Amino acid sequence: MPFETPLAGGVVLRELTKDDAVAVAHAYIRNREHLAPWDPARPDEFWTEQWHKDRLWVQVLANTNGSALHTVLEAPDGEIVGRLNLTDIVRGAFENGHVGYWIDARYTGRGLMSAALEALVAHARDELGLHRLQAATLPHNAASQAVLRRVGFEKIGYAPSYLKIAGEWQDHIVFQRILHG
Structure with a gap:
């Protein structure tokens, strides 16, 4: 059964589907300036519906094979208003995954991402x-x-030149949450 959790204001956190490509494209286009300081540099094609139609299936496949859990935050009108992804799932001795997220500029400060992340933590x-x-x-x-702190993540380190964000290799603060103590 696909992952789905209701949040405040009728917003739903749910597993990404192949039918979300156009709505995801619109969400990114609408939030282009809002996300620019926090995202990798994107090719011009990224900002088109076709780019997402051509590539979203890879994320859906990752959900299916268990290597990731790509989700969307969907408003009551069907508009995508955020993404929350659990990627690079490693099994065996590690049992670990990486979390990444963003929320629509119009929805910041409402506690939605904290609630969504808490739901994802419980599911993970x-x-x-x-x-x-x-x-x-x-x-x-x-x-x-x-x-991250509201949801129980703790700072574990500082990673110089960790990711190429906004066209530059940038330092990051690394957080973790242990799920089974």
């Missing part, structure tokens, strides 16, 4: 059997760090 622990989740934020991304 109880349904996926993961032991640990990891996330990284830019040092000046106080809002993202606040979300």
Whole structure:
């Protein structure tokens, strides 16, 4: 059964489907300036419906084979207003996954991402059997760090030149949450 959790204001956190390509494209286009400081540089084609139609199936396949859990935050009108992804799931001795997320500029400050992340943490622990989740934020991304801390993540390190964000290799603060103590 696909992952789905109701959040406040009629917003639903649910597993990404192949039918979400156009709505996801519109969400990224609508939030282009809002996300620019926090995202990798994107090719011009990224900002088109066709780019997402051509590539979204890879994320859906990753959901199917258990290597990731790509989700969307969907408003009551069907508009996508955020993404929350659990990627790079490693089984065996590690039982770990990486968390990444963003929320529509119009929905910030409502506690939606904190609630969504808490739901994903519970699913990762109880349904996926993961032991640990990891996330990284830019040092000046106080809002993202606040979300992680509210949901029980703790800072575990500082990673110089960790990810290429906004066209530059940038340092990140690394957080983790242990799910089974």
